[in-house]
Amino acid sequence: MTTSHGTGPLRLGIAGLGTVGAGVIKIIQRRADLLAARTGREIQVVAISARNRDKDRGVRLSGYDWEDDPIALARRDDIDLFVELMGGSDGPAKVATETAIATGKDVVTANKAMLALHGQALATAAEEAGVALRFEAAVAGGIPVVKALTEGLAGNEVQRVMGVMNGTCNYILTRMESAGLPYDEVFEEANALGYLEADPTLDVGGIDAGHKLSLLSSIAFGTQVDFPAVELEGIQRIEFADIEQARDMGYRIKLLGVTQMTGRGLEQRMSPCLVPADSPLGQLEGGTNMVVLEGDAVGQIVMRGAGAGEGPTASAVLSDILDIARGIRVSTFGQPASSLQKPKPAKAAAPAAFYLRMQLQDKPGALARVATALGEAGVSINRMRQYSHHAEGTAPVLFVTHKCPRAALDAALSGMSRTGVVEGEPVAIRIEEV
Amino acid sequence: MTTSHGTGPLRLGIAGLGTVGAGVIKIIQRRADLLAARTGREIQVVAISARNRDKDRGVRLSGYDWEDDPIALARRDDIDLFVELMGGSDGPAKVATETAIATGKDVVTANKAMLALHGQALATAAEEAGVALRFEAAVAGGIPVVKALTEGLAGNEVQRVMGVMNGTCNYILTRMESAGLPYDEVFEEANALGYLEADPTLDVGGIDAGHKLSLLSSIAFGTQVDFPAVELEGIQRIEFADIEQARDMGYRIKLLGVTQMTGRGLEQRMSPCLVPADSPLGQLEGGTNMVVLEGDAVGQIVMRGAGAGEGPTASAVLSDILDIARGIRVSTFGQPASSLQKPKPAKAAAPAAFYLRMQLQDKPGALARVATALGEAGVSINRMRQYSHHAEGTAPVLFVTHKCPRAALDAALSGMSRTGVVEGEPVAIRIEEV
Structure with a gap:
């Protein structure tokens, strides 16, 4: 041959x-x-x-x-x-x-x-x-995750794959947290250090990590790569306040990729998420990558390592070269390309709890109005916090919702914007169960 | 063929x-x-x-x-x-x-x-x-670590492999910590739950985990399996006090396997170690396994997952079966058996800091005498704590040494026993840099 x-x-x-x-x-x-x-x-x-x-x-x-x-x-x-x-x-x-x-x-x-x-x-x-x-x-630099998924977990029906796979974003988020700095300042820092792609949107917009996720989806579920269907959201709107509030509630914010096959189709998301601070994903620091593989037989496998850099990436390239030298010839996506199914993208992500932060105007009944907007959209509140008013006459308000469909949350958000008491755009971040 | x-x-x-x-x-x-x-x-x-x-x-x-x-x-x-x-x-x-x-x-x-x-x-x-x-x-149940090491990291000169690979021991140690129970009681609990091998020494004596370590050594270093050379120490002597003291100082105690090729030969150890509480190994709970692979190109790869049980172990068996079905035929230990070197076992483990706990008799000058014994053996003290005397007239004393060869520590321990002020056997636990 x-x-x-x-x-x-x-x-x-x-x-x-x-x-x-x-x-x-x-x-x-x-x-x-x-x-x-x-x-x-x-x-x-x-x-x-x-x-x-x-x-x-x-x-x-x-x-x-x-x-x-x-x-x-x-x-x-x-x-x-x-x-x-x-x-x-x-x-x-x-x-x-x-x-x-x-x-x-x-x-x-x-x-x-x-x-x-x-x-x-x-x-x-x-x-x-x-x-x-x-x-x-x-995918994920030196972590041998393609091999682990394609070969190591080949006896499993894969249920979900999650990953923090853009070291630059994780660096920015952890640096914002540790130094208490705003996004823009850390972004400039990362740029000066040469951590960002020529087009930084590839990193901070989640595109690079989304590319990787779409490849893992294909292996995990035997489907054709469908990058355009990845729901992408970058980290550009994350503020230090969000990181701080998340930490107070026992969470950290990560640019997290999630792919899972559901009854509604293939769900692929790359977006900032709150994850429990004491979970392996929550404990990830700096430029390190992590991939979490979940299979019906094996349960959860967590892999952590350097996601970029000369040595780690060369190690991964060598792994493929040496496989071929040894006569190991696995199909690109784990099974013959002709047998990969065209995935039906899930129209909506699985329901989740959400973190919501907004600036509320200092008006009587303001809080009641946004709470009403949530209730009318069928979103129930798990936790709420209001802080002292700023000089400008607005106060930060936080909600953690119970699990709800994203559509319900979006309905609540437009209901809120109609109340006229919310200043600017609320920040909504998914809380992922890891 | x-x-x-x-x-x-x-x-x-x-x-x-x-x-x-x-x-x-x-x-x-x-x-x-x-x-x-x-x-x-x-x-x-x-x-x-x-x-x-x-x-x-x-x-x-x-x-x-x-x-x-x-x-x-x-x-x-x-x-x-x-x-x-x-x-x-x-x-x-x-x-x-x-x-x-x-x-x-x-x-x-x-x-x-x-x-x-x-x-x-x-x-x-x-x-x-x-x-x-x-x-x-x-090795390590559902974690595809043999494949990761043999194939995924095949482009690396491996430097060190570490692992918590006996779920029962990790269960016992974390249960002692969370419930504040003595070893014997948790051992009986684990036995009643069916967690222990028919011969429990296989688990708590570190033998089962030592078997696994010897297999990883062979793959990592291209050497013949040499289980008899694994330095084995079980968890039977760990007391709740050690776990508590370790935690106070920012450490946790794990039954940790370490294999590394050194200038002095191949060092293989399976023994209780203190590891930083905030490291991936330190954060490991219950029956979960973790393996840490260190290669010259890739740096550190951490893999975590279930180390036993029907699904995870079957998943690993299937991985080998499916490899063979796909025509993947890698040598048992990663290179032809005839090319595996007979390893020269390192006569002594690499120097390390040690945790020492002993019961000191309530006599004037007692502390000075044990400190002198340490000094005379060339072991210097990093941290020391003495607690209030017990009713029985002894007081627990803790030392954390600076890095020293195990031989120096052993000399210090026999020096201490000659002082006549130490009650019973001191507990010495290696502090591993992970």
């Missing part, structure tokens, strides 16, 4: 020599004996490609053929495996991947955006060509 | 129909379509064996051939894969496993004791016969 079986060397072409690409090459150079002992084969870099040939990447590259064009690299007949580390959902990464597949190479990629948008087509192409297409590094 | 390749059904013979065996059969019956979708093959139980044919196991068994003798089951030529769930390091489990291997079957087992004692011989036999021998369920 493909040339990557057997016991000769596994010959790699690597496209993209950023942090991760250089990291992969460093490991292959430093740990050649270890990798050969584990796979029974030499892992051999044959050719490489990147935008800039002359940049110092802290690793010896002189022994490898250079290709200016990643597509030419993908086409070479002296490589068995094409390693795509360029990034970008379309453009050269996609064409090079397609070329590698069409010319009979296995492919390993870290490109979540490409797979979130074109995963079904690429997996189908790979399957038809009889090659492997693997992406451990695309 | 073996008959388990290909796309026909994968035919199983299952020996041992306790909770786990019955659980495996339930999943195969209930999730037949899901398993076939994931592996492309039917998973078919052909024949079964157990001690008692007539017992009601809550699962339909009438469709399967019955064998009174597991060895006869292992020898059948209409099975591809022998699933060993009988337990016991020697006896029928071992003979049946050897028979299955010798007659060309792949083997999946949950038997940590058998592998801890005979893993090298069995892996070698499997390799020579060209069959697979896999054991995900033998």
Whole structure:
């Protein structure tokens, strides 16, 4: 079938020599004996490609053929495996991947955006060509979660997968909490530290994490990747007050991805959520990632580790490379692409308790009016707090509702806005049962 | 090579129909379509064996051939894969496993004791016969840690592996803490609840967890399993006072396994340790297991889940079965058995800080004498506490030492016993940096 079986060397072409690409090459150079002992084969870099040939990447590259064009690299007949580390959902990464597949190479990629948008087509192409297409590094960095879900939990009907999978957002939220700083200030800090993507909306808007979630959904439920159906909400509207109030009530705020198959269809959400402060998700600090896998047999498995960075991401890329060297050839999304069902997206998320914060005007009967709006929408109140009035004549008011459908909450919110006593937009954050 | 390749059904013979065996059969019956979708093959139980044919196991068994003798089951030529769930390091489990291997079957087992004692011989036999021998369920129940370490982290030089892998011990320790009860009472409780092995020393003496640790060592470091070299210490001497004092200082006590390759050789320990209360290991409650994997590239990966029970253990057994159905054939310990090195055991554990608790007699100069004994052995004191004297004329005294070799601590302990002011045996517990 493909040339990557057997016991000769596994010959790699690597496209993209950023942090991760250089990291992969460093490991292959430093740990050649270890990798050969584990796979029974030499892992051999044959050719490489990147935008800039002359940049110092802290690793010896002189022994490898250079290709200016990643597509030419993908086409070479002296490589068995094409390693795509360029990034970008379309453009050269996609064409090079397609070329590698069409010319009979296995492919390993870290490109979540490409797979979130074109995963079904690429997996189908790979399957038809009889090659492997693997992406451990695309989800949660060094945490071997794709393998755990696809293989480790293969005997389970998966019930729910949750994850904190954008380290930058978790850094921003935990830093706001620990330093008592407003969102904008920490955002600027993160930017100065180089933590943010060129388009920061990818991070703080939840898009990057949403890409990852859509890939996990596919594996978990045997469905085609459906990123457009992910309900996305970023962390941009979270204020320090929310973090503080959440903490007072025993919660922390995380940008949490949740995917679950329900009677109403596939529910995929990436949004800020309150989670219990003493849960593993609630205890997560800084840039660390966490994925929670729930299966009918195994119960809950929690995996925690670095979600980004040279070493962790290179470790995940190597895991796929070494699998292929060992002859491990699992379908891209855990079962043949042709057998993946087109998911029916759930029209609405499962009911939940919500945290609500708003500024109430200092008028008689103001609190009664918003409480009435909640009641009329069928939303009942679990906890309520009102604080002293600010100088501006408004007072912060907090509600924690009982479980209700999001639609009921939205009805309550529009009812509130009609009362004329709520200043600005209320903040509503889902409380997730983890 | 073996008959388990290909796309026909994968035919199983299952020996041992306790909770786990019955659980495996339930999943195969209930999730037949899901398993076939994931592996492309039917998973078919052909024949079964157990001690008692007539017992009601809550699962339909009438469709399967019955064998009174597991060895006869292992020898059948209409099975591809022998699933060993009988337990016991020697006896029928071992003979049946050897028979299955010798007659060309792949083997999946949950038997940590058998592998801890005979893993090298069995892996070698499997390799020579060209069959697979896999054991995900033998370590940390439902947590797919064998796969994570062998495959997910295959690109790493592993630095350290730690684990809380005996749920019963963790249950006892957390129950002592939450209920303020002495060890003996909680031990009896656990016994009444059926949590303990027939020989409870396997649990509370750390032997069961030590078996698991020795298997992880082999995978982590490419060494032959060396269970006899595991330094074992159980939880029997832990008192509520230790748990309470540890908590006061920001620690919790766990039966913690640690394996690391050092300049002095392979260090394998399974013993009670103090770990920071706010670390993932410190936060672990009840019967849950946790494994911490540390690799040079990936950093620290933490995995948490149920360490025992029907569903979780069956999930792990299924993971191996489905791997084999998919054609995934990794060496038992991650690399060919013939290439595993014989480990040189480290003569002494790495230096550590220690927690020391003793009963000091109410005599002038008593504290000075034990402090002197510490000093003379080169052990310096980080923290010290003395409490009010008991009625019996002794007072509890606590020390936390700075890092020191265990030998220095032992010298200090014998120095103390010579002072004549220490009542009974001091308790010394290692403080592990996690």
